[in-house]
Amino acid sequence: MPNTPLETEIRISSALEAFSTRDRPIIKQLALEFNVSYDTLRRRVRGAGPRTARIPTNRALNAEQEKALHTWIVTLDNAYSPPTAAMVEQCANAILQRSDPTRSPLSKNWVYNFLNRIPKRLDLKFVTQKPKERSRMQAEDISCILIWYERFQNYVQSNDLRPKDIYNFDESGFQIGQGKPQKVVSKSPTAYTPNGGIAEGITTIECVAADGWKMPPWFLVKGQYHMENWYRTTNLPPDWTIAPTPNGYTTDEIAMQWLIAFHKATKPRVSTGGFRLVLMDNHGSHRTKEFIEFANENRIILYCFMPHTTHLSQPLDSAPFQTYKHFFKTNNNSVVQWGGVVDRKCDFFREIINVRAKGLTPRIIRAGFEKTGIYPFNVDLIVDPLLKKVEYGPDLLVFGGGALGSDSEGGTDFPSSITNSPPQGVHRTNQSTKKLEDDIQELEKLAMQQSDLSSRILHRTKLLCQSARISANLAAQYSADNTRILKHKVHRDTRQTKRQIDEGGPLSVKDANRSIKAREDRETAKEERRINRALKKAAASNVAPTPASQILRELRQAIASLEP
Template sequence: MPPNHKGDQEARISQAIEAIHNNKSPSIRAAARTYNVPHSTLAKRLRGQPTYQQSRMANRKLLPTEEEALFQWVISMGERGFPPWISAVRKMADILLSARAGSPTNASPTVGENWVRKFVNRHEQLQSKYTRKYDYQRALCEDPKAISDWFRLVENTRAKYGIPDEDVYNFDETGFQIGVIGTAKVVTGSQRAGKALVTQPGNREWVTAVEAINASGWALPPMIIFAGKMHQAAWYDALPPQWTIAVSENGWTTDKIGLVWLQTVFNKYTKARMVGQYRLLILDGHGSHATPEFDQFCLDNAIITLCMPPHSSHLLQPLDVGCFSPLKRTYGHQVEICMQLGRNHIDKLDFLEAFKPARAAALSSSNICSGFAAAGLVPHNSERVLSRLQFKLRTPTPLASETVIAARQTPKTPYTVAQLAWEYTTIKGLLERRSKSPPSPTEQALKRVVKGCQMAMHNAALLASEIKDLRAMSARQKRKREAPRSYIASGGVLTVEEGQERVKRAQIADEAVLDKVSARAFGHAPSRCSMCSSLEHNARVCPTRVI
């Protein structure tokens, strides 16, 4: 007897059912023997019990046509160089559910946290992978003795100066290439070998963000360093007034900018919040942190600085451990969204627009506290770091009732997936009541038509979401193009509040010039005598006129 495979058995069961309906088999038992299928299974199927596959489909969030539309969308995005993130696939599934329910997304059911993983597992043509490999080169520089000495230094320093947790800070710079998308797990076709390729903007201009965080879970206002010599007024339109913007030749920090940050940002926003008599500032060995001017200002203002061991910031620095990675990942996601919506070049204004929400999400209180805890600093626990050095890197819906069906006698054109499903259920019920025979070619053709309509509606829902995002992006780009480009300073550092004040002064000056031009263009000068230019008479009665 040949092996009884599931797929072959389902085909034989269908043949046995057809033979019984066509009176080609005398009994159910005889048909079961003839087609080599279990008698009980054949009897249950004749009584209307669905197949195992049909039962599983009924318990899934998305209908088969909805899953097919979502699958095609994922493949299409991957072929265009934008393999979607896990969160994007989940969002599109929610949109399809919302379209079927005919209600806003916030009132309709949503898929679960693990739904995308199960969706990928159901489709052999899909797989989830990271867009690039992680860099583990720093692990070669880990030194347990140096790290143990570091924790003893921190503990002794805090005990010596009586520094509480509320006065412990970490400060560092992180660089962004404006148009580079970060690492993320995406969904793509399984036939693609190696890492997923993601289309990126061509702008690799460097921008530096200077950040500082407190062990209590709050962050100081950032300083953004752009490559350039002039400050543009448009940079200051929609930023918080506490933020600071600086310019340098290459977009990196300098000794002067580092000192200005210490004086105008760190000392300004932490001095009033001191609990003890000293503040502890943990930093790395960058040259701008080790200048005599930087050190002298710290000594004069009760700021104790501690420098971490070299090549250890990925283990010991709270910003690196808890904040910078989600910050760059979230910023990369913002850039990828811009690319998907057709923006092929990311400039400084686009950076500020994407950086603001990315920073708000990444530098949350929970991330900051987790960073200090994971670095073993607050609470003090050196084992949180030392224990990690001991491990090697590892490879990584029921049918409607008769009463309800009868209530809808007037046919209407379906415009949504829900209306189409209702119409199909109604027609199918009418066909089943009229005939008890096996499915006819008419019903099979109806199923194909309905499936085609459902696929079209699902694709329309996905396209509507993309069009909405494209229109919003187009409106932002239009406002940016129409905004005049004016310069308000040459070099140096400005807070957003100072930049906005300079913009206002420039606008007032421009309005005054326009008023003067308008008066000259449209005002009427008083009449004067053409003989002596007097305002008191005209040429006919001028005393100087010779008669």
């Protein structure tokens, strides 16, 4: 079995250690003893480093340019806008074009090779980006979440609440007949899962407790009447509830009736004089006067989640509803695949019995409370993942005395060929730092005989040159990014009109613009007639006429106010 580079490097290191400790060592004998190449060992003895540690000379970007690209990626990632592979490639090409306009673009595979050699400390990798509502992303404020959890903990401790006293209720929708992708054994490259056809939606109201208990469900269907086949052909449990509503969603009346049912179902579970804490979202039907008064009268504590944070803090959203819907869709696949029907309300009620038994088990319910840090209480489960998204870069500290270009004795006279203005742009910055590094190389020869202070100053100057090149590349890229952001912002902030075109049916763009122009001409003519009538009225009443310039200005303002 061939040796790995790591094993070979370990043997070379052992041979080098033996060479430095033995008296009159012979390289050839050490190469045979440690089973390494004679030429490699001789080169390493003479001071050469391992070839794996050498920086390749054929890289498209130099060290400063790659570091600028690293910083740009981390900055976008911390701003909750991680770049795609195409964006990284565009940024790298832009950096190359700024330093060398004649440089050809990078290959399509360059970005993947680049990410493979990114330092592990940055922890950057390709991940699948999933859409998330902007309001939910903006609501992930760590300080607000900590305050919410601290208040919740105070409620639990001050009222001596146990797991059976902590509840969470929420609504969730099911699409009748909906299935999901599944793996099958087939010789066809495009096998399809049979689907019952998507029909209406049904809303379920579920309530669970931290000890794994679940309340009999409520199902809200769109309509006005109950159908007999919902009950006669489904064998629904007698304590389940079906409520027709105008649109299939919760109303104020339904929410109030549900709260009364919740009180009756949980009253035997609460101790005498004890409280029940109900976690819920901020839906309007949960905050009516009647809803809150009934809860206060019956020692029910209503504790709302912060807006747009239920995906973080609500137990039902973490595991129970996900598992519930998973079994619902897979069950639909199975029924249809064996010739059954799942696209009617009666089919839904017949199948939901076993689906709910599998998807809302006590273990899954308790897991939902545990994952959200509700019970057992652990806010770190929510805060730690959010903290990992925020990284703070090191501050650049420059140590020294007076201002750049002056000394403690009143300043230095520079020759007239040296400009006092800082270099502008990436190309000029690279030129200036290159000249400075050439000067540093000459000074290093003199510093070998000077004090250690001179060496440290030269080293810091080198670091500043590298930092200048990185900052120049970043500044140019941020400027280009801002230009693109402003371009999209113009379209987003453009005032939208709600005017309708007075024509129906199919309409071409040319005809639509002609209709809009005709409407504007009619409104302009109408405004001109109004002004002419006002002028005639003023002349008849011997009022001093309005100057023509003012009339024209008012006319333009009136026309501008009519435009969208």
